[in-house]
Amino acid sequence: MTLKPILIHPDPRLKKACDPVTEFDKALAALANDMLETMYDAPGIGLAAPQIGVMNRVMVMDCVKEEGGTPAPMTLVNPHVVWESEERNVYEEGCLSIPGQYADVERPKMVRVTWQDIEGKAHEQEFDELWATCVQHEIDHLNGTLFIDYLKPMKRQMITRKMQKLKREQMRE
Ligand SMILES: [Zn+2]
Secondary structure, eight states: OOOOOOOOSSOGGGGSOOBOOOOOSHHHHHHHHHHHHHHHHTTOSEEEGGGGTOOBSEEEEOOOOSTTOOOOOEEEEEEEEEEEOSSEEEEEEEETTEEEEEEEEEEESEEEEEEEOTTOOEEEEEEEHHHHHHHHHHHHHHTTOOGGGGSOHHHHHHHHHHHHHHHHHHHHO
16 A cells, blocks of 8 residues: 555646546555555545546545544445435535635535445445535545635635645745
């Protein structure tokens, strides 16, 4: 397993739609392992492949946050939202590609999602609360959408400028 560097916004790879996965091979299993390791190390509760520069429809998540809770790592390949609740929910979201920035985002409170596992087997499950927000946030990444795209332009530009400054500082190090 290898820790991968996480791309920081703005980056053109974070704005592109990713390709569906068609090969369920060893390379896919290795990618999923690397993504989980990178997510836990960050630490974060979700990570999408484009965040490490891989333009395929793969995401990982684990929303168990309690201290000492049993980890529940999930890898979703080619995920699709097939149903969403009318009831909506607001969570303060953050993103490993937009470090240190948080903002309220409103999304459907529950979603039903279909996906394939790393062996290509089909799954379908309903997600609620934080898991629902996380899975929607990560599927957005696979379509080139970031949580700041839901914010007012002024707020989005302010965050983008902060990230540009952060990247300049990191380059000087
Ligand atoms: Zn994110």
